[in-house]
Amino acid sequence: xxxxxxxxxxxxxxxxxxxxxxxxxxxxxxxxALTAMHAGLVAARDDILAAxxxxxxLARAAAADGRLxxxxxSRLDLGKKGKWDExxxxxxxxxxxDDPVGRVTLRTRLDDGLNLERVTCxxxxxxxxxxxxxxxxxxxxxxxxxxxxxxxxxxGKESTESFVAISRAISAALERTRVPNAAIQLVTTRDxxxxxxxxxRHIDLVIPRGSNELVRYIKGNxxxxxxxxxxxxxxxxxxxxxxxxxxxxxxxxxKTSYPAACNSLETLLVQESALSTVFPRLxxxxxxxxxxxRCDAKSKAAALSAVGDVAGAKVVDAAEADYDTxxxxxxxxxxxxxxxxxxxxxxxEHGSHHTDAILTESSELAERFMxxxxxxxxYWNASTRxxxxxxxxxxxxxxxxxxxxxxxxxxxxxxxxxxxxxLRGAGHVTAVYGEGxxxxxxxxxxxxxxx
Amino acid sequence: xxxxxxxxxxxxxxxxxxxxxxxxxxxxxxxxALTAMHAGLVAARDDILAAxxxxxxLARAAAADGRLxxxxxSRLDLGKKGKWDExxxxxxxxxxxDDPVGRVTLRTRLDDGLNLERVTCxxxxxxxxxxxxxxxxxxxxxxxxxxxxxxxxxxGKESTESFVAISRAISAALERTRVPNAAIQLVTTRDxxxxxxxxxRHIDLVIPRGSNELVRYIKGNxxxxxxxxxxxxxxxxxxxxxxxxxxxxxxxxxKTSYPAACNSLETLLVQESALSTVFPRLxxxxxxxxxxxRCDAKSKAAALSAVGDVAGAKVVDAAEADYDTxxxxxxxxxxxxxxxxxxxxxxxEHGSHHTDAILTESSELAERFMxxxxxxxxYWNASTRxxxxxxxxxxxxxxxxxxxxxxxxxxxxxxxxxxxxxLRGAGHVTAVYGEGxxxxxxxxxxxxxxx
Numbered sequence: 001x002x003x004x005x006x007x008x009x010x011x012x013x014x015x016x017x018x019x020x021x022x023x024x025x026x027x028x029x030x031x032x033a034l035t036a037m038h039a040g041l042v043a044a045r046d047d048i049l050a051a052x053x054x055x056x057x058l059a060r061a062a063a064a065d066g067r068l069x070x071x072x073x074s075r076l077d078l079g080k081k082g083k084w085d086e087x088x089x090x091x092x093x094x095x096x097x098d099d100p101v102g103r104v105t106l107r108t109r110l111d112d113g114l115n116l117e118r119v120t121c122x123x124x125x126x127x128x129x130x131x132x133x134x135x136x137x138x139x140x141x142x143x144x145x146x147x148x149x150x151x152x153x154x155x156g157k158e159s160t161e162s163f164v165a166i167s168r169a170i171s172a173a174l175e176r177t178r179v180p181n182a183a184i185q186l187v188t189t190r191d192x193x194x195x196x197x198x199x200x201r202h203i204d205l206v207i208p209r210g211s212n213e214l215v216r217y218i219k220g221n222x223x224x225x226x227x228x229x230x231x232x233x234x235x236x237x238x239x240x241x242x243x244x245x246x247x248x249x250x251x252x253x254x255k256t257s258y259p260a261a262c263n264s265l266e267t268l269l270v271q272e273s274a275l276s277t278v279f280p281r282l283x284x285x286x287x288x289x290x291x292x293x294r295c296d297a298k299s300k301a302a303a304l305s306a307v308g309d310v311a312g313a314k315v316v317d318a319a320e321a322d323y324d325t326x327x328x329x330x331x332x333x334x335x336x337x338x339x340x341x342x343x344x345x346x347x348x349e350h351g352s353h354h355t356d357a358i359l360t361e362s363s364e365l366a367e368r369f370m371x372x373x374x375x376x377x378x379y380w381n382a383s384t385r386x387x388x389x390x391x392x393x394x395x396x397x398x399x400x401x402x403x404x405x406x407x408x409x410x411x412x413x414x415x416x417x418x419x420x421x422x423l424r425g426a427g428h429v430t431a432v433y434g435e436g437x438x439x440x441x442x443x444x445x446x447x448x449x450x451x
Numbered sequence: 452x453x454x455x456x457x458x459x460x461x462x463x464x465x466x467x468x469x470x471x472x473x474x475x476x477x478x479x480x481x482x483x484a485l486t487a488m489h490a491g492l493v494a495a496r497d498d499i500l501a502a503x504x505x506x507x508x509l510a511r512a513a514a515a516d517g518r519l520x521x522x523x524x525s526r527l528d529l530g531k532k533g534k535w536d537e538x539x540x541x542x543x544x545x546x547x548x549d550d551p552v553g554r555v556t557l558r559t560r561l562d563d564g565l566n567l568e569r570v571t572c573x574x575x576x577x578x579x580x581x582x583x584x585x586x587x588x589x590x591x592x593x594x595x596x597x598x599x600x601x602x603x604x605x606x607g608k609e610s611t612e613s614f615v616a617i618s619r620a621i622s623a624a625l626e627r628t629r630v631p632n633a634a635i636q637l638v639t640t641r642d643x644x645x646x647x648x649x650x651x652r653h654i655d656l657v658i659p660r661g662s663n664e665l666v667r668y669i670k671g672n673x674x675x676x677x678x679x680x681x682x683x684x685x686x687x688x689x690x691x692x693x694x695x696x697x698x699x700x701x702x703x704x705x706k707t708s709y710p711a712a713c714n715s716l717e718t719l720l721v722q723e724s725a726l727s728t729v730f731p732r733l734x735x736x737x738x739x740x741x742x743x744x745r746c747d748a749k750s751k752a753a754a755l756s757a758v759g760d761v762a763g764a765k766v767v768d769a770a771e772a773d774y775d776t777x778x779x780x781x782x783x784x785x786x787x788x789x790x791x792x793x794x795x796x797x798x799x800e801h802g803s804h805h806t807d808a809i810l811t812e813s814s815e816l817a818e819r820f821m822x823x824x825x826x827x828x829x830y831w832n833a834s835t836r837x838x839x840x841x842x843x844x845x846x847x848x849x850x851x852x853x854x855x856x857x858x859x860x861x862x863x864x865x866x867x868x869x870x871x872x873x874l875r876g877a878g879h880v881t882a883v884y885g886e887g888x889x890x891x892x893x894x895x896x897x898x899x900x901x902x
Contacts (some may be wrong), residue, residue, distance in 0.1 A: 022800055024822045061754050108844050114833060116843060123855050124825065150616050204855040225676065246878025251526030342749030348471055370873050371475045374575065382565060382876030391870070391881065392567060393559050393895035404574050404655040405676050406857040409872045421843070421860045427697025429704030430842065444844035 006185075011152055012202035013126045014182035019150035021180045023108040023122050027099040033145050033177040034095040040173025041088060044165065051165035052078040052134060053407060059158050068158065071260075075132045076159055076447060090396070094142040097395050099150045100413045109445040111433075113426045122148035124204040127196055129154045129218060131210035132160035140209075141170055143398060147157050147416040150183045152203065154192055156210070157198035164188065195302045197222035206415075207398055212326070227411060229402035231352035232262025233326045234384040237343035237369065238282065239360035246381060247278055247359040248285040253383040254357070255290045262400060263355050263377075263387040267323055267333045269343040270299055275336065280306035287313035291330045294318035298336040323350050323375040339367055341373045344372045352403045355409075356388040376402060376409035455554050458637075459646035462603055463653035465633035466576045470601035472631045474573050479773050484628040485546040485836065489539060491624025491738040492589060496535070502616035503529040503585060510609050519609065522711075526583045527610055538586040540848070545593040548846050551864045552599045560896040562884075563690055564877045571868045573599035575655040578647055580605045580669060582661035585613035591660075591792060592621055592635050594849060598867040599636045603654065605643055607661070615639065648673035654869075657661040658849055663777070680853035682803035683713025684777045685835040688794035688820065689733065690811035698729055698810040699736040699834060704834040705808070707740045711779045713851060714806050714828075714838040718784045720794040721750055726787065731757035738764035742781045745769035749787040791816055796822045802826060804853045806838040806860075827853060827860035 005252030006014065017201060022030075023236035059076050062068035078084055106118035117351070126149050130136045137153055148318025156164045167186040174181065187196065197206065199216065206226045208215045215230040236251060254265035272278050275298060283293060283306040292314035293303050307313035322333040323346075337343045340358070347356050355377035358369040366380040377387045387410060401407045407415035433440045473481075492499070510527050514517035520866060522826050524880065528536055529690035536871035577600050581587045588604055595602035606614045618637040638647065642744035648657070648669065659666045659678045666681040674735065687702060721730050726749060732759040734744060743765035744754050773784040776799075788794045791809070806828035809820040817831035828838045838861060840848025845863030852858045858866035884891045 020795075020823060021823060023825070024819070090791075110837070110842065110844065114837075203666075223670075223674075241876065249878050249880050253882050257880070257882045367876070368475070370871075372471060374471060374474070375871065377872045377874065379874040380876065382874050382879045383881050385881040386561070386565075386874055386876075386879070387872075391561065391884070391893065393561065393893065404869055406869075408869050418855055418857075418859055419819075420826065421828045421838075423828065423830040423833050423837055424817070425831065427694065427700050428833045428837070429700050429708070430834050430836040431704050431708045433842070442842065442844065 006194045008187065008189065009202075010200055011185050011187055012125065012196065012199035015150040015152050015185060016202040016225060017123065018182040019124045022145075022150055022183045025148065025178055027101065029178040030145050030148060031095050033174055033179040034091055034142055036173040036177050037145070038091045038095075038137070038143065040169045041091070041166070044169035045084070047435050048162065048165040048169065049079055049084070050160040052159075055134075055159050055161045065266050072132050072270055076134065076162070078134050078162060082168075083135060087138050090135075090139050091142045094146050094396055097146065097413060100146070100417050103326065104449050105419060107447040107449055107451075109266075109443050109447055110423075111428065111440065111443050114428045115424050115447070117422045117424075118419050119422055123418050124149065125202055126151045126416070127154070127199075127203045127224070127285045128152070128207045128373060129193060129196075129206065129208045129210070129214065131156040131214060132158050134159045136167060136209055137163055137166050137186070138170070139396075140398075142395060143413065143416065144184060145179055145220040146367050147413050149416055152185050153188055153197060154187045154198065159372055160188065171280040172268070194221065195223065200224050209399060225406070227401050227403065227407060227415065228399045229262065229352065229354060231326055231402070232264070232354045232400075233266050233324070233348045233350065233352040234263060234358050235267040235269060235351055235356075236265055236357045236359060236384065237269045237337075237340060237347070238271060238278060239272045239340060239358060239362065240277065241361040241365075242274065242278050242359040242362055244278045248281045250359060250381065250383050251282050252289055252358070254283050254385055255286060255291055255332055256330065257383075257385055259330055261385065263385045264328070265332065265384055266326055267335065267350070269337050269346060272298065272336050272338055275299060275302040279303075283307055283315075284310060286332060287315070289330070291332050293332055293334050294322045295334040296336055299334045303334065318397065326352070326353075342370060348374050354400065355379065355384045357382060357384055367399060376400070452573045459638065459643045460650055460653075461641065463576065463637055463647065463650035466601040466603050466636060467653040469631040469633040470575045471712060472666075473596075473634045474597065476629055478552065480597050480629040481599060482546050484630040485542055485593055487628050488589070488593065488596070488621050489542045491620045492539060492542070495620035499613065499616040499620065499797070499858060500530055501536070502612040503527070503610075505769040506585075506610050506612045513826055517629065523583050523609065527613075529584065529585050529613060534586060538589050541590050542593045545597050545847055548597065548864060551597070551868050553567050555900050557872060558898040558900055560872075560894050560898055562879065562891065563895050565879045566871045566875050566898070570873055571870050573598065574867060574869050576653055577602045577867070578605070578650075578654045578657045578675070579603070580644060580647075580657065580659045580661070580665065582607040582665060583609050584660075585610045585617060587660055588614055588617050589621070590847070591849070594847060594864065594867065595635060596630055598864050602636075603647065604635070604637045604703075604894045605647060606637070610673070611639065619670050624883050633793075637776050643878055645672065648675065651675050657794060660850060676857070677868065678852050678854065678858060679804065679850045680713065682777050682853070683715070683805045683851075684717050684801065685714060685801040685808075686718040686798045686802055687716055687808045687810060687835065688720045688788075688791060688798070689722060689725055689729060690791060690809060690813065690816060691722045691728065692812040692816075693725065693729050693810040695729045695732040696810055699733045701808070701810060701832065701834050703736050703740055705836055706742055706783055707781065708834075708836055710781055712836065714836050715779070716783065716785065716835055717777050717799070720788050720797060721790075721823060722794075723749065723787050723789055726750060726753040730754075733760055734758055734766075734768075736753050737783060738766070740781070740818055742783050743767065744783055744785050745773045745789055746785040754785065777803070791820055799825050804855075805851065806830065806835045807832060808835050819840070827851070
């Protein structure tokens with residue numbers, strides 16, 4: 001890793017060149033680099049935590065003045081229980097994943113002696129823009145090296161000292177490996193983001209890690225593809241056949257287990273015929289967890305009679321805007337619908353194509369819902385909060401994508417890969433192939449992927 | 452298909468709604484629609500060819516005045532030998548392809564009764580912008596229906612009458628199928644392109660089919676992802692160990708079999724030590740096919756002494772710009788390099804990441820070249836002109852992509868697909884999982900894809 005004061009365009013060009021070297025390194029060389037990074041960070045522990053303490057001191061002062069949020073200060077703290085060890089273990093976890101580079105995903109004999117292969121390869125150069133959390137830098141550097149991608153890292157100014165200390169340690173460690181120095185660069189230039197976002201010739205993919213506002217700003221200000229999501233407006237549809245106990249468990253988990261998460265529930269759609277049967281149990285369970293219910297007229301009446309015994313229950317009128325709002329707090333919009341079709345139409349129109357669920361005991365209805373809802377995750381009788389790379393078993397995650405191309409949903413190492421076609425011939429030319437007399441025909445024989 | 456005078460934003464919204472219906476249709480309903488389209492076009496043959504004749508008449512007049520190129524007139528002609536039958540056969544070919552929708556590509560048991568599936572699904576709404584060739588409309592409509600994507604089609608004004616006649620026939624045919632009318636829309640509004648390119652909320656992917664200028668304009672004027680390529684600057688590196696006969700065959704095919712194609716050769720990089728051994732045979736073969744060689748000083752000397760016997764041979768000095776030029780004509784830039792490393796660096800810097808080849812008898816060097824060159828196609832001893840969906844055995848092609856994400860190289864039906872994650876539970880919640888005592892662990896058992 002180099003700590004660069006180069007201009008953003010110089011950094012991008014250097015990353016592009018380094019990516020061409022990195023792409024040709026064998027898995028062993030990339031894994032050796034991860035081993036070295038891990039050892040380098042272990043050795044530099046005291047320096048890094050001291051740097052982090054300086055960042056924290058400034059941030060606490062800013063928080064005391066109200067210039068910074070308390071949650072940001074908390075995300076900044078590398079000394080928090082388990083955080084440092086988790087960061088280090090993450091590097092070894094990534095090292096232990098299967099090599100994503102060079103997998104053959106298609107093999108076809110076009111003709112005798114002319115064989116086509118589709119082989120996975122790195123995308124090229126990634127730009128990672130993130131906010132406060134300093135451990136992300138080690139995590140992302142590990143993912144980039146493992147996947148053979150060069151990466152330019154640009155972090156938030158609150159963690160500058162931590163970033164610089166971590167970079168120094170990683171940079172020194174990589175010096176003794178075959179990974180080129182410019183493959184991982186930390187850009188510390190002020191106001192570099194707009195210039196980096198203009199480097200479409202040298203940067204292939206932008207991955208923002210931070211607030212919705214950051215992601216929205218980036219999506220609106222670059223022609224480079226952006227992997228991620230600005231909004232996480234997840235909905236659940238409650239069908240009349242739903243099991244009340246399961247349904248209550250799921251909505252409480254989806255709404256309250258981590259309200260600030262992108263995969264938390266924001267809108268509950270209730271079938272009209274379920275208002276007086278299944279819904280009351282959900283309304284009471286949510287209210288007793290302190291969730292404010294913003295309801296349309298019909299669901300408000302049903303909710304009010306259900307929460308009578310709950311002290312401090314909040315049931316209020318919903319405004320139209322509530323059905324387009326990601327609350328990220330203990331607030332839930334509730335809307336009455338006639339049936340699953342109306343729910344699907346509402347979700348496709350108002351949702352953010354992130355993760356949506358149906359609660360029903362009808363498998364036929366569930367399958368229809370899962371086909372028709374146009375979201376990266378469509379769930380049956382399960383909490384929307386399962387939308388997560390670790391929970392899906394991907395080992396690691398670079399983010400959750402609501403894009404419609406390339407990668408969708410939780411994105412692991414696979415999302416950092418593309419492929420190339422390798423064609424091996426013996427002087428083959430195209431002009432001899434055709435449908436006419438005396439012309440050669442292609443064989444197009446599918447060959448086994450393993451050889 | 453509907454022939455729409457709706458505004459571009461209305462057309463896009465209608466396509467989005469139709470896409471949600473189309474995505475849930477079974478393969479049989481989509482294939483039935485293709486059968487109906489085929490029959491409808493067969494029945495409307497005379498009307499369509501009459502409309503095409505009117506387009507042709509105007510185009511010929513414009514060509515006579517020099518307002519239109521002769522090659523465009525030729526591309527316009529649906530009556531040309533074999534073209535009509537090929538268009539119709541294309542629809543049945545697409546119908547015969549395996550269903551790309553609903554393939555399970557990952558299946559994991561997260562826990563007892565909690566199963567995750569990754570299932571292929573359509574991207575959503577495609578915008579296809581194309582120039583003169585009227586048969587593209589039938590081809591693209593067939594691909595869209597097969598892949599479950601809605602499509603908005605916008606054609607060049609020279610073929611308006613043909614497009615309208617084809618649309619009418621397809622539209623009438625689709626009326627009797629389960630494919631919604633707005634799933635395939637032909638927009639005939641004048642100057643609709645800029646407005647369509649602004650519909651990023653409702654359009655997921657733009658596919659331009661036409662000149663480099665069209666593609667470049669589109670890439671520069673939308674935030675919607677664009678699948679395609681503006682440039683096709685393909686190179687071949689001639690190594691000193693190359694077999695002279697094979698090498699000459701390959702470069703002649705790559706340069707002369709269809710010079711206007713994007714996969715044709717534009718730059719030949721010659722190892723210095725091959726200038727007096729292998730290169731002379733290539734230079735003579737190219738010159739005798741009428742290819743003008745634009746050379747640096749060293750290769751010029753070698754070429755001049757090689758083409759002495761070729762009447763009218765053209766060997767001239769190259770300008771720097773020639774190494775960045777897609778000639779699309781019988782012109783070839785030739786440059787001397789020290790070795791494969793210099794060739795790779797030149798290709799990665801000056802090429803368009805489309806298709807590049809090495810001519811060598813060393814398999815070790817070939818593998819190194821194919822790993823290091825950052826292009827969608829990397830070939831060993833084969834002509835760059837093999838870069839084509841039909842030749843790769845994909846059955847059909849929507850274009851060749853030089854993008855670094857989603858789809859790269861020749862793109863078939865697979866490139867029109869994305870996936871969604873389906874999670875089926877029994878009231879599962881996330882809060883009970885964790886590393887602590889008494890918490891549940893995920894199983895993450897990989898299950899067979901076929902069930």
